[in-house]
Amino acid sequence: MTADAAIHVRGVEKSYKQVHALRGVDFDVERGSIFALLGSNGAGKTTVINILTTLLRADSGTASVNGFDVAMQGANVRESISLTGQFAAVDEVLSGQENLVLVARLRHLADPGKIADDLLRRFALSDAATRKVSTYSGGMRRRLDIAMSLIGNPPVIFLDEPTTGLDPQARLEVWQAVKELAKQGTTVLLTTQYLDEAEQLADQIAILHEGRIIVNGTLAELKQLLPPVKVEYVEKQPTLEEVFLALVGDASETGEPEASASSAVTSEGRR
Helix, strand or coil, rough: CCCCCEEEEEEEEEEECCCEEEEEEEEECCCCEEEEEEEECCCCCCHHHHHHCCCCCCCCEEEEEEEEEEECCCCHHHHHHECCCCCCCCCCCCHHHHHHHHHHHHCCCHHHHHHHHCCCCCCCCHHHCCCCCHHHHHHHHHHHHHHHCCCCCCEEEEECCCCCCCCCHHHHHHHHHHHHHHHCHHHHHECCCCCHHHHHHHCEEEEECCEEEEEECCHHHHHHCCCCCCCCCCCCCCCHHHHHHHHHHHHHHCCCCCCHHHHHHHHHHHH
């Protein structure tokens, strides 16, 4: 285990009856970094998250979060983390500010109003603070959900497929929010099926396949696994716009009637 590891996983296995979900998973996540766990559906990503957040007990192996063993020191782990699932866990009847204040009060924190205002400002939601969450866009809801998970300043946050179901603009908003988390020193472990998401966000990328980590490294290191492709010749087909402008544009510039251009094409087609 490295001195900077916020998350340490060694030999973790988990089975559901005859299904081997995890078959000896190993990885470390450095403090203040973004770690992306990639994998298709059923690869075991959510099982890893559930074990690290003490929602599920591993069959074997060891894991620690923020220096605490997930099996033996579950309460300490839960005080150190926050988990955001695949769907935003916000109350649509309340406003954004009321959602944040509610969570701050549940955690018995002083001055919940100030905490809410600071997070609304941090996640660019101040203008919508008093609006009901039911009026928020998908990206706004997701940003509010992440903001709620940061109440109490947990050093480690887990994001389980944070952009599932979001449109491209909302995904960009969430990406920016995640980048800001790392800048503030928060350790982020996110699971995703979107390769571009990992490429944009992650300092370290691990690919989980059939319950095993088959590769783990930086984006540059992963790219070195495949040789570059040399392109010697590329044939570019004309677009419809280019065809249109070639016909109509040329005709208008020479002053010839448009029919002459189309006639030329028709005549060419008869030859």
